[in-house]
Amino acid sequence: MNALVALCHFCELHGPRTLFCTEALHPPSPSPPQPGSAIPGDRDREADREGEGLTMRANSSATQRADMCEGCRSLPASHPGFVSVDSETGIRYLSHQHPRQPQLFSVVRQACVRSLSCEVCPGREGPIFFGDEQHGFVFSHTFFIKDSLARGFQRWYSIVVVAMDRIYLINSWPFLLRHLRQTIQSLQDTALKVFDNEQCVCPQRAVRMNSAFSPAVFPHQRSGNAARSLTSLTQHPNLWASLHSSFSWLLKACGSRLTEKLLEGAPTEDTLVLIERQTEQEEEMSGWEGAEGGGSNPQPSQSESVHSKDFQFDDGRQEDLLGPKFKSLRHLRQVLGANDFRQLTWHVLMGNQVIWRGADPGLIQSAFNVLKALLPVGCVRAVSYSPHYEEAYRCNFLGLSPDVPIPAHVSSSEFSMLVDVHNVERGCVNPVSDDDILSLYQFNISSANTQPTDKGPTLLNKIEVALSNGNLSVEVVSLCLLCLKEEWMNKVKVLFKFSKVDGRGKEDTQKVLALLGATGPGEEDNVRLLKFWMTGLSKLYKSHLMTSTSNTGSSAS
């Protein structure tokens, strides 16, 4: 908890004193304010100058030390204090006689003085909460400790818990009360035993009754007695170490008394697929290492988060390759022209194999990187540059060097399209600006497809609107694309559930398509898109739906 605990004592000679204080230091701790600059406790002085009420100022340590008796002291001046570290959270609990953080010195002093000489608790022993925004908020519990040599045979103490979050502190009242009572009870019981012990040895009442009262001796005698420390009153040699442990525990337990369960959204399908691919890769890697017989395989670190960025540049080497590149879908559209772009993206979205053939692998890869963003991660299988043809089931993006022949069954198939990148012959060798792709290359697009590509899918129509609107920045367009993809992924999920998991008939499926908004113009393309995208669902998701249906099916029937 963001608080500190202190044990305070009303010394018969010196008034209220802080004996022992446990603070919590939180891990990425901003360093304490520079001692030279004003500490927030400054405002106390302002109050003092006005001369009303009790002087709250902390005495300077020099005077205080001189004024200290055994009763006002916990650890000897040279004692370095105690520390406990919570290894899980990195919070350190520190105990000293006074708080180590300078800005808290006067706060604790104030709490101590108020708890022992200002605030009134009926019966003198018990809990009080008090405080204000300037001095912090305090939960205080006052109590007596038996002392056979003290006036009235007892001494007055308090334990204060100081925090800035008053609501939190008040919320914790029942908890703090319960546990501070235990602490106090334990101290009192121990001191009572010592007291009884001492009384049985040397009954003080009798001593005091019998000793002749002499004004000369009295003050001397009293001051001698006032010097008893709490250690001596409890005969507990490790009292302060134990108190440190108790207080540290109290702070920790109070801070973790209530925990929140705050939910986040389920990860997107893209994230799930990426995680799945990563684990597969890692398993493969560790499998290789195992085969090599290397006994020590450094555990591939499970990357904690996968950013959407990763899948757009997962081949990564784009930066290494020099030469012109496609920067965005809009750029690609500008270079190819609206018609060719439409054709190309239509094929991409339908899941057809898109082959780029040319001499510049960097350019081709950049085109793939841009185009991949149109699809869910799970639908992307890319071979960025290959010396020979790869079958469609292995990749839907294929880059080829210029002289690789395309098999006849592929070039005649309506499910593939080819983009040939030709170098434009130029006389001069003047370096041309990278942006000017058209001055370097010429693009030829061909496909055996006979279907119209200008009707659907709806997703493509919407993306084109965004791409053609020059007012929209590239970032807005990519967010817009992301929205559309998520929207259609959600439709894919429903269709998957409906047709693959539940196995519903055609009629029902048509209803679902209608409610998903997939019908109407471009319906055929929409359905094709949905079916292709279904292959991109994560294994986790699919298996979850398969298993959960069997459960619900049994419970429903």
Place this chain on the structure above:
Amino acid sequence: MNVLITVTCVSLSFSWASAEFDLAQIRLIVYQDCEKRGRQVLFDSKAIHKLDTSEPVTCKNPIVTVSFILKTADETKTPPNRSGACHIGSQAGDKDKPPSYQYTRPASDVNMIGEMMFGSVSMSYKGSTLKIHHIRSPPQLMVSKVFSTRFGSSTSGSTNTYTFHEDPKESYQRCNDSVFPAHSNPVDMPSRGHSEDGDSGIARSASLSSLLATPLPSPGSSFSSGLSSSYQRRWLRSQATSLQHGPMPRWNTEEMFNLSDESCNSNPAMIQRKKIAISIIISLPEREEENHNFQEFFFSHFPLFESHMNKLKTAIERAMIVCRRIAESSQRVQVYLCRVMEALGEFRMTVWNLYMAPRISEPVWLSMISQSTERNLLCQRFLKEMSLLMEHGAKSQFLAALLTAVLTHHLAWVSTVMPSSLPPIKSACQKPASQTVDLLAKSHPYNPLWAQLGDLYGALGSPVRVCRTVVVGRKRELVQRVLYVLSYFIRCSDLQEHVQPQGQMDNPASPCTSQTTDPTPEKTCPPKPDPLKPTACVIGTSEKALNSDLGNAIPGTSVEQNHEILLTDTNSTSPSPSSESTAVRPEFTEMGQECFGEDSDSVGGGLEHILANQSPLLHRVQFHIGSPSETANDGQAGGLTGAGCGRGLDRKLHQRLLSDIRRKESSDSALGDSDDEETSPRELYGATEQNEYELPLPSCQVESRASVNHFGHSLLGGYCPQYMPDFALHGISSDLRLKQCLMADLEHTVLHPALDEPVAEALCIVADTDRLSVQVVTSQRRVCEGGRLGRDVMVSNLVHTLITSVLQLFALNIASDFCVMHLEDRLQEVYFKSRSLAEYLRGQTRVHVKELGLALGIESSDIPLLAAVASTHSPYVAQILL
């Protein structure tokens, strides 16, 4: 004879209170502490008698009973002095007339209470002070707020109007004598205390509110960012309330008791130091269990109690100001008493309602996230109820309008659909618990109850707005159905409580366990002890005590294991080879014992000796404290490079916060001159740079259980007999009282938010199931056209299609938990859309609604919803759209 109202639990709702809660259990005392005159009671509900001439015998008012009991009790002790009761007010039996009150003898405990309220020594602090006392017998809780007064328009002694003194005779005189001049020397002193405290208070709150608007890393950079505004709010809270920054007065520091009357001219005159304190004393139930339950409820719901106390305080201020304008003294007192009694009545009623009102017994969202086994049944029921509701209000799009409003203002759902970037732990499709928030809570504890309250009120946007929803309707079943469905969309985190099992032996809270369990050595008394020195037998056992004590510090580990821990830590930090550290071991053990037995007498000053002559050996075996970098960082005072500060964002926020604090402090120091006091903490600070002795952190078994007393349960109300100002959601049968109170409640919420942070606007969604209308009422618009409460809600197309498709899927017999998953997916779409809206608005000065529709698929009806959602992750959105 008392008015007791028992609660009947309806099937859909529950309540905390197992028994009656008596209104008279709440007592109000107003006290003043004047520099010259001392303390005077200005009001005590226990010493006021309501005169009801129409029903003289069977009086329904509980106060009468209390004062009656009080009198009889007093008669046994002291001779009754009935002359002290001064009778004021008319005898009119007309029921429409305000009731008349009379003073009775002051209560016997009133002096003690005054002491408790003000303390035995008066404080010079000028802001308001909050106190809570627990009175053991009779068991009572007392909450006090002490204010400095701000005067105007009257004599300094004018508060005598309301005084009744401890001496009944004097009180009698005061009540009857017209001691108040109608208009004399007005005193005005608002400026002084105000400017002093105001300087720091305002500046600091400004820097804090600027922090609240800290933007997240640029949107669009990463969609799977785990840092939601929920996270940010919590982080900032932990920082704003951190002790490590020292006292950092926040926004409403200079709250005073305002007695200045704006309607009168005021002349500045002498400054009088006067404090006014208001106390609410609640009698606790006698039965142990009820007592326990009420206290748990009271302390966990304190911010709500406090907010109502502030309302009460404002009413008392007004009563004092208003009655001062009345010349005739008996009438003046009567007006004062009437007004305060009325305010107290309100307070009692509100508290009673808060404690006793029915709640939704199974809020859908919380039940769904806490019990995964019954998920299917819950989903089924939820969708069924939602379908029924959809059918009911089909024509007017009631449900779509209501959900549009709820999703726009109760924004806590947003972070529950923001995609997690972490691999799922359990099932693929269940929402994961936020690990970043979990980590934050552990390393930087903040108050989960506070976080929950903000969630429920939807205080996640920027600027901070808080919202409640009230469902009005005569058909109980229908209202309850609406409440049930909404309890899915009004979301908050679930709270778990971790407690120590009862009767646990080795409780870490008790520092002296070993000695209490093993008392034998102390029993044998040595023959002749020196009273000033520890007895011989105790010295003899001290080592044993030490050992058992150390073992006790971590349950289940012996001393040996303890040293092992310390040694391994040493290994990890120092480069010395392990052979060395084993060689060191005996010495180490010895020293460890010496330093734990710190009593310098018994070990012959060993510890100081060791530290003074540090051997090379000791240099090697350093006690491990944190990481080396951290220690170094503690030493260098100005360094901003927080060690262990891993996250970039964390650091950025830290620096911001720190520099804000710095700026503030440097301006503070310019005001105050230097003082020798400054040296003391610095000296102490310097003195403790040496390494502390490390002790293991004790741990003990905890039982985890679902927390009962949290806002997720308490603020989702059922069908209540009366309008409630606190509930995030509840239903009522008639909007009569709602219409009376709502505007004032909303204004009060902005002035004294229970949320304990500044609030820009308070809103209330009012859904009328009879008229099928949904309106939003705001604290910012006072007058609405046609005498209506608020504005009608425009149905968001996004929300409409969302509900339609979910319910259609349900109608097609698709598994209900899949439908709910789909609903979540669609809500996530809304979130994504808000991201594109935010990005679109970045750098935009004008919004082209048509363009939004064409390019982003955002219709004008969706803009309010999406803008509100966007403001949770991109605070700049609000500024652009304003």
